[in-house]
Amino acid sequence: MIDIRDYEAMEKLSLSEAERNWVSSCAELLLKSFDELEKIEADVDPLITVLDILNIFREDVAVKKVSREEILSNAPEQYDGYIQVPKTLE
Amino acid sequence: MNRVVLEDCIMQKGIPVTAGSKILENFISPLTATVVNKLLDHGNVIVQRAKMYEFGIPNFFTDDSDEIPEAIKVVKDGVADYSLCNDLFGKYRRNAAETGCCYIHPTYGTVSRFGLIPLVSSMDQIGVVCKSIPEGLKLLSQIAGNDLEDGAMFPEKFYDYAKNKQSISVGIPESIVNKADQETQSAIKEFAEKFNSVNVDLEYFDVYKQVMMILSCAEISNNISRYDGIKFGYRASGYKGIDDLYIKTRSEGLGVETKLAAIMGAMVLSKNQYTPYYEQATKIRRLIKESLRFDAYDIIVLPCCISEDPYENLSLFALPNLVGLPCASFSYKGQGIQLIANVKNENLISTAWEVCMA
Amino acid sequence: MKYEVVMGLEVHVELATESKLFCSCSAKFGAEANENVCPACAGMPGMPAVTNKKAVELGIAAALVTNSEITRTMFFDKKNYFYPDLPTGYQITQLFAPICRNGWVEIETGEGKKKITLKQIHIEEDAGKLVHDNRTGTSLVDFNRASVPLVEIVSNPDFRTAEEVVTYLEKLRSLLSFAGVSDCKLQEGSMRCDVNISVREKGSDKLGTRTEIKNMNSMKAIAAAIEFESQRHIDALETGSEVLVQETRRWDDNIGETFSMREKENATDYRYFPNPEIMPIVISDEWISAVRESLPETAQDKYIRLTQKLGLSEYDSSIITGSKNLADIFDETMKYFNKPKEVVNWIIVELLAIAKGDNKGGDDVKIDCKKFAKLIELVDNNTINRGVGKKLLSLVWKEGIDPDVYVKENNLGMVSDTDMIGQVIKNILTMHSKSVDEYKSGNQKVFGFLMGQVMRELGGKADPQVIKKLLTDLLAGK
Numbered sequence: 001m002i003d004i005r006d007y008e009a010m011e012k013l014s015l016s017e018a019e020r021n022w023v024s025s026c027a028e029l030l031l032k033s034f035d036e037l038e039k040i041e042a043d044v045d046p047l048i049t050v051l052d053i054l055n056i057f058r059e060d061v062a063v064k065k066v067s068r069e070e071i072l073s074n075a076p077e078q079y080d081g082y083i084q085v086p087k088t089l090e
Numbered sequence: 091m092n093r094v095v096l097e098d099c100i101m102q103k104g105i106p107v108t109a110g111s112k113i114l115e116n117f118i119s120p121l122t123a124t125v126v127n128k129l130l131d132h133g134n135v136i137v138q139r140a141k142m143y144e145f146g147i148p149n150f151f152t153d154d155s156d157e158i159p160e161a162i163k164v165v166k167d168g169v170a171d172y173s174l175c176n177d178l179f180g181k182y183r184r185n186a187a188e189t190g191c192c193y194i195h196p197t198y199g200t201v202s203r204f205g206l207i208p209l210v211s212s213m214d215q216i217g218v219v220c221k222s223i224p225e226g227l228k229l230l231s232q233i234a235g236n237d238l239e240d241g242a243m244f245p246e247k248f249y250d251y252a253k254n255k256q257s258i259s260v261g262i263p264e265s266i267v268n269k270a271d272q273e274t275q276s277a278i279k280e281f282a283e284k285f286n287s288v289n290v291d292l293e294y295f296d297v298y299k300q301v302m303m304i305l306s307c308a309e310i311s312n313n314i315s316r317y318d319g320i321k322f323g324y325r326a327s328g329y330k331g332i333d334d335l336y337i338k339t340r341s342e343g344l345g346v347e348t349k350l351a352a353i354m355g356a357m358v359l360s361k362n363q364y365t366p367y368y369e370q371a372t373k374i375r376r377l378i379k380e381s382l383r384f385d386a387y388d389i390i391v392l393p394c395c396i397s398e399d400p401y402e403n404l405s406l407f408a409l410p411n412l413v414g415l416p417c418a419s420f421s422y423k424g425q426g427i428q429l430i431a432n433v434k435n436e437n438l439i440s441t442a443w444e445v446c447m448a
Numbered sequence: 449m450k451y452e453v454v455m456g457l458e459v460h461v462e463l464a465t466e467s468k469l470f471c472s473c474s475a476k477f478g479a480e481a482n483e484n485v486c487p488a489c490a491g492m493p494g495m496p497a498v499t500n501k502k503a504v505e506l507g508i509a510a511a512l513v514t515n516s517e518i519t520r521t522m523f524f525d526k527k528n529y530f531y532p533d534l535p536t537g538y539q540i541t542q543l544f545a546p547i548c549r550n551g552w553v554e555i556e557t558g559e560g561k562k563k564i565t566l567k568q569i570h571i572e573e574d575a576g577k578l579v580h581d582n583r584t585g586t587s588l589v590d591f592n593r594a595s596v597p598l599v600e601i602v603s604n605p606d607f608r609t610a611e612e613v614v615t616y617l618e619k620l621r622s623l624l625s626f627a628g629v630s631d632c633k634l635q636e637g638s639m640r641c642d643v644n645i646s647v648r649e650k651g652s653d654k655l656g657t658r659t660e661i662k663n664m665n666s667m668k669a670i671a672a673a674i675e676f677e678s679q680r681h682i683d684a685l686e687t688g689s690e691v692l693v694q695e696t697r698r699w700d701d702n703i704g705e706t707f708s709m710r711e712k713e714n715a716t717d718y719r720y721f722p723n724p725e726i727m728p729i730v731i732s733d734e735w736i737s738a739v740r741e742s743l744p745e746t747a748q749d750k751y752i753r754l755t756q757k758l759g760l761s762e763y764d765s766s767i768i769t770g771s772k773n774l775a776d777i778f779d780e781t782m783k784y785f786n787k788p789k790e791v792v793n794w795i796i797v798e799l800l801a802i803a804k805g806d807n808k809g810g811d812d813v814k815i816d817c818k819k820f821a822k823l824i825e826l827v828d829n830n831t832i833n834r835g836v837g838k839k840l841l842s843l844v845w846k847e848g849i850d851p852d853v854y855v856k857e858n859n860l861g862m863v864s865d866t867d868m869i870g871q872v873i874k875n876i877l878t879m880h881s882k883s884v885d886e887y888k889s890g891n892q893k894v895f896g897f898l899m900g901q902v903m904r905e906l907g908g909k910a911d912p913q914v915i916k917k918l919l920t921d922l923l924a925g926k
Contacts (some may be wrong), residue, residue: 010587076320332532
């Protein structure tokens with residue numbers, strides 16, 4: 001079984017034991033299959049975006065799309081126009 | 091006036107949009123997707139939103155091919171003429187073909203993704219569930235075309251899918267087709283007889299699934315990091331401090347398949363594994379793109395199933411997503427097949443469909 | 449001195465765009481919390497990133513003024529970490545192909561010119577702001593700043609003294625603000641500086657333990673933080689009182705010390721990867737030339753123009769070119785009133801004095817240059833006297849009055865009718881015949897008194913030179 005807890009921490013997840021066992025066993029299978037890739041000689045540049053198009057831009061014009069209330073109304077907790085979260089600094 | 095169903099990953103202003111997830115419960119969309127505005131502009135009617143499994147991430151290890159997504163059921167049962175969804179891993183293509191419907195996956199960058207809940211940004215593409223390919227392309231022509239709100243699109247404002255080509259040549263990857271069951275093999279053979287056909291060797295086919303999996307998980311883990319209980323959607327209760335809020339919210343709010351994708355994504359992007367996994371996959375992605383020979387054939391034919399193992403089958407559906415090609419799946423002689431064409435050549439797929447159905 | 453301090457700088461500068469880097473929200477400073485926020489920069493799904501062209505152009509400008517090698521095909525990357533001020537859970541930045549590399553900036557030090565070399569400049573989006581609220585015991589998130597475009601200018605460890613650091617920052621501020629890249633205000637956070645610092649024995653080529661100091665929002669604070677932190681390193685090396693660890697430390701300006709930031713430092717893996725939503729950006733020769741040609745005059749060129757072509761003093765010219773804002777006010781005012789010496793004099797003597805009264809410096813002065821030019825002209829052509837001009841300036845500053853209209857409506861124009869002035873003087877002389885006698889018997893001092901009486905009678909609206917002449921003549925019995 002591979003230890004996935006470091007990755008859980010990176011993803012801000014804490015898996016139950018059952019979940020961890022399943023994810024870990026799947027990860028093991030997948031990683032084993034991924035090892036096939038190293039056999040392929042790939043001396044080319046990465047392909048990140050499949051469109052052969054460059055330089056897509058927007059002009060620098062400010063437009064207001066939605067009101068502040070529409071943004072804040074989705075927040076689980078808000079206070080005085082801000083989104084409220086537990087203290088981040090001691 | 092067409093009746094259209096939207097899968098729950100396509101946003102409509104003022105309406106809850108969850109992409110099938112718990113973590114987006116309570117999320118009210120602040121804007122409407124460009125495709126929805128275009129549909130309405132053309133006089134179509136949105137009849138319903140279709141349920142989906144969380145973010146459209148399937149279970150890669152359990153065969154669930156008999157669980158038909160609602161977006162397909164509604165077209166099959168005649169509740170709607172069309173539905174729109176985002177098929178990344180082939181489930182919709184396979185299920186549509188196996189239930190007698192069609193699925194059109196358009197060329198990447200031709201349909202706006204403004205208002206589509208993102209999953210794998212380099213592959214996400216809204217597709218159409220329909221009754222026939224030419225009909226589906228009619229709807230597609232209404233929603234396709236450049237949108238300034240999506241930074242990864244071709245510049246064309248409109249696409250003409252009605253263009254015809256006299257004779258179509260099809261590429262048959264025989265070694266892959268031979269893995270399908272007998273009925274599918276003979277259906278594809280019959281299909282091929284109606285065209286000039288050539289044998290195709292799809293180099294790297296055996297690692298399509300790995301490349302697909304690595305790139306998808308990396309992008310999924312990134313795209314779902316916005317679901318954290320801070321700004322919208324689900325926030326767990328009883329947390330102690332900010333870190334606990336994150337962990338409780340995400341652990342309670344995300345399903346196990348999504349958690350697997352997130353953890354695999356973290357793995358392949360982490361410092362020590364970036365080069366052998368993520369970067370290697372992006373390089374092979376280029377090799378795959380360069381290995382195709384659309385000068386030797388117009389379309390590639392593939393079955394919709396070669397194995398009981400969904401992970402094995404993933405290779406069947408990866409090519410259009412990895413390279414951004416148009417693809418359509420449908421039932422031919424009772425068997426699910428799919429046709430893949432070069433970029434912006436949806437019309438060739440349509441022509442082939444008409445020839446074989448004639 | 450046995451030790452040598454080695455420092456490298458990471459300077460964040462907010463780009464002077466109207467809108468944000470990847471969405472069209474306003475990028476202006478000072479709005480109500482969460483006013484400049486849309487679904488995209490609030491981290492909501494379904495909002496693809498579309499790059500602001502102006503931000504890339506300002507990045508090219510930053511590359512040009514720092515003599516950097518521009519990357520011809522650049523792209524953006526994603527940096528993953530969770531923090532409440534980061535709405536999407538990732539920051540769009542540049543790791544693999546930043547906009548430029550290998551630049552340099554020349555500074556003047558006590559020991560002559562020194563080249564500070566730059567590792568790279570990259571474009572990235574800013575994070576939001578967290579306000580720590582004591583009433584509720586919570587933190588409050590404001591996304592106005594989220595996704596505002598920045599460049600981060602990363603230097604090599606070329607600095608040895610706090611003075612060099614401050615001189616470099618002043619130079620960067622001048623280069624970038626005159627090029628229109630940023631307004632570079634430390635107080636508003638549009639220019640921020642992190643200092644990487646280590647101390648080693650002189651002559652050693654091994655670097656000591658490095659710490660990074662953040663949260664300095666003035667040049668004074670930067671110098672003080674460097675002073676404190678380098679002394680802390682030296683003490684640790686000398687006495688062994690403390691073991692130095694590689695960490696990020698926060699400067700507290702009130703206490704005057706740096707403090708360890710315990711958060712998110714331990715082995716963070718940011719899982720950088722190329723952003724697949726944003727197409728690569730190719731920067732052509734033509735584009736670079738176009739940006740180069742559109743670059744405004746540098747502070748240095750402006751200084752040369754002011755001293756050599758306009759004949760202004762070195763002192764005045766250095767004040768004007770020390771602030772992009774003052775230089776703009778000068779140029780703009782000159783468009784309406786083309787007497788450089790008068791304009792500079794009014795800016796340096798009067799405008800800055802008024803601004804100071806409002807606690808503002810040269811960078812924050814704002815004035816309607818057309819009205820400003822008008823009132824300088826009114827004084828210059830003797831329509832009003834200088835004292836009235838000063839009063840008008842403060843009214844233009846506070847209330848935005850139109851000097852022309854105001855002078856007419858309030859009858860502030862100078863009396864130029866010498867017959868009328870002569871009559872007033874005669875009346876005054878009659879009223880103060882005693883003083884006239886004193887003057888005639890040799891007491892020159894009463895001249896000032898009589899002058900003052902005449903001025904008061906005329907309400908300060910006559911040219912003192914004219915009064916002086918008429919008064920002298922009349923007293924002499926002419």
